[in-house]
Amino acid sequence: MLHNRFFRSILAAWLLLIAPATWADTVLVAVAANFTKPMTEIAEAFEKSTGHSAKLSFGSSGKFVSQIENGAPFEVFMAADAENAIKLQNAGLAVADTRFTYALGKLVLWSATPGLVDEQGQILSKDGFKHLALADPKLAPYGAAALEVLKHMGLFEKLQPLFVLGENISQTHQFVSTGNAELGFLALSQVIADGKIGSGSGWIVPDDRHAPIRQDAILLSKGVENPAAPALLQFLKAPQAQTIIRKYGYNLPNQP
Amino acid sequence: MLSASDIATLWLTFKVAGYATLLMMLLGTPLAWWLARTTSRWKGVCNALVALPLVLPPTVLGFYLLVMMGPNGAIGRLTTELGLGTLPFTFPGLVVASVLYSLPFVVQPLQTAFATIGEHPLEAAATLRASPFDTFFSVVVPLAKPGFMTAAILGFAHTVGEFGVVLMVGGNIPDKTRVVSVQIYNHVEALEYSEAHWLAGCLLLFSFSVLLVLYTALKTHPVAHPLK
Numbered sequence: 348m349l350h351n352r353f354f355r356s357i358l359a360a361w362l363l364l365i366a367p368a369t370w371a372d373t374v375l376v377a378v379a380a381n382f383t384k385p386m387t388e389i390a391e392a393f394e395k396s397t398g399h400s401a402k403l404s405f406g407s408s409g410k411f412v413s414q415i416e417n418g419a420p421f422e423v424f425m426a427a428d429a430e431n432a433i434k435l436q437n438a439g440l441a442v443a444d445t446r447f448t449y450a451l452g453k454l455v456l457w458s459a460t461p462g463l464v465d466e467q468g469q470i471l472s473k474d475g476f477k478h479l480a481l482a483d484p485k486l487a488p489y490g491a492a493a494l495e496v497l498k499h500m501g502l503f504e505k506l507q508p509l510f511v512l513g514e515n516i517s518q519t520h521q522f523v524s525t526g527n528a529e530l531g532f533l534a535l536s537q538v539i540a541d542g543k544i545g546s547g548s549g550w551i552v553p554d555d556r557h558a559p560i561r562q563d564a565i566l567l568s569k570g571v572e573n574p575a576a577p578a579l580l581q582f583l584k585a586p587q588a589q590t591i592i593r594k595y596g597y598n599l600p601n602q603p
Numbered sequence: 604m605l606s607a608s609d610i611a612t613l614w615l616t617f618k619v620a621g622y623a624t625l626l627m628m629l630l631g632t633p634l635a636w637w638l639a640r641t642t643s644r645w646k647g648v649c650n651a652l653v654a655l656p657l658v659l660p661p662t663v664l665g666f667y668l669l670v671m672m673g674p675n676g677a678i679g680r681l682t683t684e685l686g687l688g689t690l691p692f693t694f695p696g697l698v699v700a701s702v703l704y705s706l707p708f709v710v711q712p713l714q715t716a717f718a719t720i721g722e723h724p725l726e727a728a729a730t731l732r733a734s735p736f737d738t739f740f741s742v743v744v745p746l747a748k749p750g751f752m753t754a755a756i757l758g759f760a761h762t763v764g765e766f767g768v769v770l771m772v773g774g775n776i777p778d779k780t781r782v783v784s785v786q787i788y789n790h791v792e793a794l795e796y797s798e799a800h801w802l803a804g805c806l807l808l809f810s811f812s813v814l815l816v817l818y819t820a821l822k823t824h825p826v827a828h829p830l831k
Contacts, residue, residue: 409792434794478692483775486792511692511774514788521666522774527673527691 371398372575375420377411378403379427379562380517381452381489381534385595386425392591393582399575407515409486415440415567422570423579425449425562427516428488432563445566449583450597452560453535454492457549459526468550470530471502476509480522480531483512488560490519493532495557535596542594554598561600609802611778612786619694619782620762623701627709627758628751630702635713635754636739654711656704661767668700669772692774697782700772701762709758716750717743752821760813763806 378386383405390401404411404421408431415421415435424441426432429448435441456471458464463475470476482490490512497503511527513519516534523531535551538544544551564583570576582588589599605613638649656664671678672690679689690696720743728738744751766784773780775789783806790799 407792409794413791413794477688478774480774483789483792486789511776514770514775514792518770521669521771522691525670525673526675527669527689528774 371400372573373400373402374422374570374573374575374579375402376404376423376425376579377415377419377421378405378425379408379411380405380515381427381536382425382450382562383517384536385450385591385597388591389583389588392587393579396587397575397578397582399578401575401579405517407486408488420569422567422573422576423564424567425564427452427560427562429561429563432565435567436565439568441565441567442571445577445580446563447580447584448561448600449564450562450592451554451600452489452492452562453554453596453598454489454496454552454557454560455533455535455538455544455549455596456530456552457523457533457538457544457547458530459524459547460529461546461548464530464548464550466550468500468552470550471497471500471506476529478511478522478528478531479506479509480511480513480519480528482516482519482532483514487513487515488562489516489532489534492552492557492560496532496552499556539596542596551596562597605801605805606798608777609783609786609798612781612783612802613805615778615780616763616782616784619697619701620759622698623705623762624709624755624759626698626702627706628755631706631709631713631754631758635710636717636743638710639714639717654707657707661704661765662771664704665700665768665771668703668768672696672699672772691772692776692780694779697769697773697780700768701765704765704768705758705761708761709754712750712753712757713747716747716753720746749821753817756813756817756821760810764810 376386376390386403386405390403394400408426408428411419411421411424411426412431412434415424416438424432424435432441432446436443436446456464456468464470471479481493484490484494494503497506511522511531513522513531516537519531520533520537522528523533532552535544538547538549540546564580566576566580583592592599634649634653638646638653669691670676672682673679674683674689682688682690687695690699724742724746725738728742733741764784765782766788769780769782770785770788773782773785775781775785783802787799787802787806790796790802
């Protein structure tokens with residue numbers, strides 16, 4: 348009898364412990380590397396406001412596409428561009444009418460050295476640096492945008508020999524922040540603090556110098572059954588998330 | 604098929620591996636000899652240090668090399684003082700990183716080979732009044748020949764296959780630091796699977812041939828080092 352009561356109380360305690368898990372769900376999200384900081388903050392707000400939780404994986408959009416094509420368990424994909432999201436949509440691995448632009452990327456030319464990069468980016472046409480870091484234009488939209496800016500300025504031919512290519516935007520940031528590359532094109536979100544460039548020196552590239560970096564999110568087929576997945580996509584459009592997105596230097600679609 | 608840029612990465616990879624192997628043999632031979640014969644209490648520490656790259660994730664090793672060899676790091680300051688500039692994003696930088704990364708694959712087979720020779724041949728040489736140098740080149744080297752071959756082949760092959768370290772310190776520059784493993788990775792990332800398959804096929808063929816030579820022609824046990 349005593350025995351029985353003991354086990355019953357254990358069972359009750361255990362039920363209490365697992366109870367939240369039965370009505371709150373966890374969504375597995377593949378997030379483009381440039382969105383690491385804002386998404387970490389958004390995920391916290393998402394958990395507080397909905398009770399669901401979000402598990403985040405960060406990496407390059409191209410790698411996520413190959414992983415998802417080969418059965419990776421992600422339920423939501425937040426790409427660094429529109430193309431990679433469309434690719435999964437066309438492959439039937441994502442739900443087409445759920446795709447939307449959650450942020451417009453901002454490009455910055457940044458150096459860890461204070462005073463090196465002027466506010467017009469004129470350093471690019473001068474000497475005084477040996478390496479210019481950018482994300483591989485073939486793989487990363489921020490790299491492609493950087494290339495477009497250089498071509499726009501007529502400096503591509505001159506600067507190409509100085510290129511060092513990061514595999515994604517995070518690695519590019521490492522090249523520049525460790526001082527190995529004197530300057531490089533990064534996502535503004537990587538160097539922003541309290542609404543302005545936090546350390547070193549930088550030039551926020553005007554939007555008209557390159558095609559907009561539309562970052563699209565989409566619900567993946569694996570997330571259709573999980574209530575937390577559409578909830579997260581919905582949350583990205585909520586004012587609370589949008590404040591965070593803007594805080595990290597991104598623009599929002601339709602309201603530049 | 605292989606494009607011109609694919610072939611360039613293959614050529615560059617073999618060049619990095621060639622230089623790295625040469626340096627590793629020069630550094631690794633005295634180091635392995637000392638490790639095989641010393642009774643110093645630092646032996647364990649040195650063995651552990653040499654073996655570290657076997658255990659550390661390559662990207663971790665690569666990241667700290669990037670920091671240390673950078674303009675604000677200790678090695679970076681030294682190379683700048685010497686007028687060499689900084690090492691990341693350069694061919695020599697890649698060779699230096701590869702040497703650190705693949706050194707255990709050279710030191711451990713050599714150490715085992717030296718240890719198995721034992722005292723007797725050395726004592727015999729000493730009674731014949733051979734100098735230590737003479738002993739090393741006339742007695743030790745011929746006896747440890749399979750060990751030397753194994754060390755060189757494993758060091759070379761392991762450098763060809765490295766990825767994480769070169770990704771971190773290389774900067775993916777064509778003809779300078781873009782090696783074959785990085786090229787395959789880029790093909791996969793860009794979803795160019797057929798290009799990736801071709802290049803990966805070449806690498807597979809190379810790796811298999813090398814191991815086949817090790818196991819059959821040389822009749823040695825390439826992994827007969829202390830860790831296995």
